[in-house]
Amino acid sequence: MDEFNFQDSIKGISEKLGGWLDSLILNLPNFLLAVIVFIIFVVLAKYIGRIFERVTRRQIKQDSIRIMVVKVIKAVVILIGFFIALGLLNLDKVLTSVLAGAGVVGLAIGLALQGTLNNTFSGLILSFLPELQIGDWVETNGYAGTVTEINLRNIVIKQSDNNYVIIPNSKIIEEPFKNFSRTPRSRIFVNCGVGYESDLEMVRDLTLEVIRDHFPQRGNEEIEFLYQEFGDSSINYVVRFWADVTKNRDILVAQNKAIIAIKKAYDAKDVNIPFPIRTINFKNQLSVNKSGD
Known part of the structure; x- marks a missing residue:
């Protein structure tokens, strides 16, 4: 009885492995195509990043923002290639699960980093805003000085007293500012x-x-x-x-x-520029009665 069960187990495993092998052989063209598509999108992301960096080099003077934007664009292109590759492998359910999980994780991260993300998006807006550039003299949020840095979190202003003020990007977007250099x-x-x-x-x-x-x-x-x-x-x-x-x-x-x-x-020309004059009147005198008279 035990020998019979062992033979059945071996037979079941063999059939399972054979089914997997058949599936692998049948899906091998799709697998190779998916790998090729993913590699193409990885290379494409690299070239798109280079082109975007060259195009925005004049518009975005801050290196940190430009590098971050290039990385985000590359990641988006690679993700598109990844999803297309999953579709070629007929892994639609896996793709749906990945998208659902990414949505939940993205929502949680967005709620946890609401203020940070607000400053980040504001930094991206400021990087393309022609009315505010590095080297401009601005007045905003009660401070005035030269803009020395614009990054994804804040801008840095050097005041006339040689001190630096760091202002969150969201404050610049939400509050009015005056630019003397425009x-x-x-x-x-x-x-x-x-x-x-x-x-x-x-x-x-x-x-x-x-x-x-x-x-x-x-x-x-x-x-x-x-x-x-x-x-x-x-x-x-x-x-x-x-x-x-x-x-x-x-x-x-x-x-x-x-x-x-x-x-x-x-x-x-003897033109008089007056200044205020205060007159003190000493006409009223106090009488002092001396004691002992």
Whole structure:
């Protein structure tokens, strides 16, 4: 009885192995085709990555973002080849299971890394955004400085005091920012006041002449001089003109140059720039009664 069972077992194993061998022989062309297709997609991913890197080298200056994007594209192309290879092997159920498992895992990872993924996608958007490039001087989220780095998590700003500020990419996408470097020219504002005894028309013409000599205007640019108010000790005005500005320091330099030139011109013409004066009245005297008189 035991010998009979052993022979049946050997026979069953032989039949099973024979069935596998038959299946292998029948599916050998599909297997070879699947391997060839997968290899083709691996090579294709390599060349697509190189082409994308060359095309985006000018648009994406940050190496870390460019390398990461190239790796993602390669992985997507290889995954497509993998799924096609599974289809050629008639492993549709395995393919369905893999896709379902990948969806569940992707959902779990997405929920766990929601903030990180938000910054990552924001970094990809910033890398293609022409309004923000490395070397630009920007103001955003209460900070101002030169953009020194844009990566998949944050941007790095070097402030005028030589300190670095790291701002998450999502904050840049969600909040407004001001970029001084996108335009070569900007309007400068200088505020001042002159005494009430001044000839206002003469002051206006003199100020316009001074600004025009030190800051030549281009094209349709013009200098504007406007009196604003009757102040406590002066009649105040603002003069607006155009100058070369690509960062905040350029504004300060232009204002400094204009103030010095205006002060020299006013001194030469005896134009008074008043300053507040505080008067102390000593008329009321306190009487002190001396004791013992």
